[in-house]
Amino acid sequence: MKTANKKVSAERLVRDALTKAKHFADYNIFTFLNEEAALKKAREIDERIARGEKVGKLAGVPYALKDNFLSLEGETTASAHILQGFTSPITATAVAKLEAEDAIMIGRTNLDAFAHGSSTENSYFGPTLNAFDRERVAGGSSGGSAVAVALDIVEFATGTDTGGSIRQPASFNGVYGLKPTYGCVSRYGVVAMASSTDCIGFFTKTPDDMDLLMSIASGQDPKDMTTLPDYYNDESGTELDSSRHAPARPSSRGSGAQSAPVVADGLELPNSCTRIGVIKDFDNESVDAEIREALKKKCELLKSKGHKIVELEMPALKYALAAYYIIVPAEVASNLSRYDGVRYGFRSEDSKDLDALYYNTRSEGFMPENKRRIMIGNFVLSSGFYDAYFLKAAKARTLIVKEYEKAFSKCDYILTPVSPNPAFKLGEKVNDPVAMYLEDVMSVSLNLAGVPGLAIPAGKTKSGLPIGLQLVGKRRSDKQLIEFSKELM
């Protein structure tokens, strides 16, 4: 990551980023450009550098902020009409940590309103265009952030991932995108979608940049009671042996000699040999042939480096999407009940009484997809349907969690496609919600299980569209996961 120093000023870095952002204006990446404040901050950093003062690890690095992170700069709208006019008086913990290291936010990025979507077409501000094909979608919900990094406007961008909203746009635009372990990065000050699956993560161009950002942004936060005790920067690792890429195997665990070579099948394997699981059920006609081919190629690459490929059967994952589209809408219905036009954001005019104010504001303020999810949520939670839908989905979630636990007893990481297809055409799926939901079929199970996943670039299709794969690890293996992704380069 290029940081400011005595030779390259922060002002230069920020000016370049702003120039590029304007050059690519027709991609509809940004909902707000932070010109004045960003340049002011850059000049302050340059003065500190000139005086020989210590500066942060991200000194002068321009970044893009997904528009569902609260900060003092610009309106935080989550690309939703109902939040228009809302300028936050508080700063999200993740943002505060980045800024404490002197990173500079140059703009807020477009998303599907309230992060409901897989294409950024559900934004109140219109869709973001794909970085590689302007007739195709950016993916979503963090489409603006992915394209801002892919077009090299910024060094990195923030994202949120409730069911694939970082990984899928990362894969559609050929960049790295991490959904960390649930609870690794504080959600304080981020517009809530589904509290039990929402994760904060990043888009970067390299695994090393991802590692640097995670080392800064992760950690327990008293303002978010669901953050895990710090583990990301812990040298010894909580569950993992950091001296090697992968978690220690059962055969070497507890032996007190974790660096000793592991013997399997009569062969002495090098320390760095890792077992990679591939899911048999995902190798079928419903997945694009070029994506399956890319997965095979990466498996060959791993084998050539001395790693072992393990075939996995994970039948419960077939039900992940159905469970997800019950649990998440239920949480969405609850989290979005707070938007009523009273305290902040958009308020409908001329309502005759308070009830009318609520109804009018919500009718006018939500996008159709927001309404779909709220209604589905209220349906699965309503009396008479709760047991058949919500409780059933919560039980299916248990089976999915167990399936991952079982899988990680057989392998160290799992490698799968991120989505069944590369970026699709604008308008192709926007009027067919089930087709759009199927975009998330390979990504949502990670959120239900709370495990981390890193989208990695894996070549391009013949027509030039990026292909992404995701590397999945067990809970708290985020750092090792990022490190191991270098084996796939």
Add this chain to the structure above:
Amino acid sequence: MDIKREDILHLANLSEFTLSDTEAESLGKDLQGIIKYISQLDELDTSKVEPTYQVFEMENIWRDDEIKVQDATREQLLALTREEKDNQIKVPKVL
């Protein structure tokens, strides 16, 4: 199951918004498709399975019972609303 027009209007009411006729029709169609998709969970035998509501392995986190300075002041929060009077948010009549 069949989603009828009255079901859609009931759900919209629970969700605290109103739908135009066109919206009610298109959302009805959409919800029918979504409910059909999520109903495939019926195939799954979950008779002996406990539900999972969160994947956060920690339990109660305690803090000292003391008043802390909040991130936003009353003035800042009141400034976010459309109409304010005497430190209170003004809304249309309730009854």
